Amino acid sequence: MADQFLEVDKLRDTLRESLEMDDKRQEDISRQDVLTRIERVIQTIVISVSKGEAPVLRLMNRCNWSNVRFHESVGLVVRKADVPVTTLRCDCPLSATRFALILKLLSVIYKLVQSDSYATKRDIYYNDPQLFGSQKNLDSVLDDISCMLKVPRRSLHVVRACFATSKGLISGDLCYLEEDGTKVDCSSSSTAVPVSSNVNGIRNIVSAAKFILIVEKDATFQRLLSDDFCTRLSPCIIITGKGVPDVNSRLMVRKLWDTLHVPVFALVDADPYGIEIMCIYKYGSRAMAFEAHSLTVPSVLWLGLLPSDIQRYRVPEETLIPFSQADESKLNSLRSRDYISCQPAWEREIETMQRLKQKAEIQSLASIAPHFLTRVYLPNKLRYGGWI
Known part of the structure; x- marks a missing residue:
């Protein structure tokens, strides 16, 4: 297993060199x-x-x-x-x-x-x-x-109120102190920790994680937990905003990226809405564009589920979902955006999705084998660099 993170290690080293050369941070307004x-x-x-x-x-x-x-x-x-x-x-x-x-x-x-x-x-x-x-x-x-x-x-x-709970969950090789001094340990393999309601107050972050994995849905996140994904593929951190992420989940991803300087991957459904959710983490949203510097992680990489994976892994036809009119409209909207057109690999995947006229949820991989996602799909992607 020593070389299981071969491509991730190369990516991490490249990322850290880049950040050392250009370590610009937005200053707080006085x-x-x-x-x-x-x-x-x-x-x-x-x-x-x-x-x-x-x-x-x-x-x-x-x-x-x-x-x-x-x-x-x-x-x-x-x-x-x-x-x-x-x-x-x-x-x-x-x-x-x-x-x-x-x-x-x-x-x-x-x-x-x-x-x-x-x-x-x-x-x-x-x-x-x-x-x-x-x-x-x-x-x-x-x-x-x-x-x-x-x-x-x-x-x-x-x-936010000190007792308010965030929407997101986090787990993996991570410990930190809340602003009030409370120690938070996210390393339990069976349960997740709610994302802090005061991310800006977090300090003393300790982690040996080689990468961060953003998971679109809570159901998939829970599957990774139940399969001991973080234990078997440790050290890593997984986080979910349970669909469209709240501000705290986005702040946490950005905080960890700023602190750890490790690759950040996204695992989303192969559908237009999954792509849009990934783009919110990566590029932000219209409504919060005025805070982009503290909410976005432009280096986020699309790990899966890629539309091309549907054919590559021969995902059973009965698990695929036909496109709706809303899916078509959302996909056309995505294709018109500058942040998609500047990425040829993403454009090709979107073209594949539009050609297939079908979408697939991450859970569809379970139809290949019960543990296919955690024991075959993700380990191979991380080992051989199957991201774009």
Whole structure:
């Protein structure tokens, strides 16, 4: 088994050399900078009121593709110029509530940053639940403010509740300390650890992992655990965001990549939605493009399930799923994106999927043999470099 990671070791060494040559990190915005940016917003409002005009706030539409551009070494980032905006007017019934929410939160954030103190989203919400309506609404407004001020969410001094649980799970050769000093050991082969709700506070990361494996679905993740994947193929780390990942799962992958400088692979279904989920980890999303530097890992490699693997491993026809109209639309959308067109190998796989008009879930490999995924497919891929 000594040479089972032959190609992974070569990839890891190449990656570390590259990172040593170009070790750029995004600096946290200073407290004074955040205060200054809030003051500018308020000053604009005051000037409008002094002129007898209805104050307005201009926000970037975070779900509009025209507001982002592709940067090869970062992912999807916000355009700096000619960005379409949404205008919120205080005298318009449709936007007055959102306008008020933003001003309320700006006031809270200003006081927190000024006093160098922190508050949880839960604290803020229950201070005036009638105004915010829901915690989900509060979270959306916080993202709008972060984008408007062009500062990372962590610089707003609003944190998730200390007892809030993350969506993701993690397991493998990894130990670390939470911000409060709690030691977390992820090395149990039978159970997984919830991803930290305060990833930025994690310290003293200790791991001998040779690679990190992102797993799309919880079902596949649990299968890897039950088959003792991390024990038999150790040292490694596996993590899942249980489908479309939450921010904490993405932060954790980025934190581990920054710290360990090891290859990061993705194991997703051979369908358009699996590819999109992988691209969120690798290149980010439209809605969070303003925080791309802390959320994306552009070096993520597609380990499987590749569309070409369906024929290569002769996956039984009865386990394949015909394309739907939604699948066709999603695949066409993916093909039009810059981060796909710049990768010929990915384009070829997508063309294969479109030609087959079929998709396959990772679980379909079990139809070849019960333990085919963990004892044949993944070990061979990692040993011989079967990734793109």
